[in-house]
Amino acid sequence: MRLVIIALGRMKDGPERALxxxxxxxxxxxxxxxxLSGPAIVELAESRERSAEARRREEARAILAQLPENSVLVALDERGKSLSSEGFAGRISQWRDENRTALALVIGGADGLDETVRARADLVLSFSPMTWPHQxxxxxxxxxxxxxxxxxxGHPYHRGD
Incomplete structure (x- = not known):
């Protein structure tokens, strides 16, 4: 299964990009x-439409056009479900074992994600109810x-309970 991060906007060179x-x-x-192959990063241009709703719609079309057939879409959104790292790893393993072709983690633009992306998502995931900078x-x-x-x-990097 191919891993992909689809992000609206370009990340500038610097310590964040290096990390x-x-x-x-x-x-x-x-x-x-x-x-698992990848992860690859796909950077999409932010919309220049006038209204937030129109920007979200245009960005949604660009996001959905990047998804391979039979892929998993995980939309990152502060209103989403919280999972432990073990729970997230378990989901990845399950999707891989179901022969899904790719897993796309989607990071929306400044206006958030359009409802069409959230509706298509296999999982709407929240890292926190807080709003975080894109980087x-x-x-x-x-x-x-x-x-x-x-x-x-089974690598010791993760030392959960």
Whole structure:
């Protein structure tokens, strides 16, 4: 199963981008023996439409166009469900075992995600009810993909209860 982070907007060069790259690299190495490839990052342009509703609609079309057939869509949204890292890793394992082609973690733009993306999502996931800066969410998403590979492989990086 291919892992992908689909994000609205470009992340500038700097320490945040370097940290994302570090976690992506670790997840790629740890995921290979588990039947996981990637993660890849797909950066989509933010909409220039005038209204927030029109921006969300245009961004939703771009997001949904990136999804491979038979893929899992996980929409990151503060109104979503909270999962432990173990629970998230378990979901990834289940989807992989169901022969889903890809897992796409979606990070919306400044106006959030359109309802069509939330409705299509296999899981609407919240890292917190708080609103986080886009760069931090991308770091958290990459780190959680890496953490999931360590949990699934029994690596000591994750030391949960």
């Amino acid at each position: 994302v790259a570090r976690y992506i690299g670790r997840a790629a190495t740890g995921g290979r023996p588990l039947g 931090i969410v991308r770091i958290m998403a990459a780190e959680q993909l890496y953490r999931a590979t360590t949990i699934l492989s």
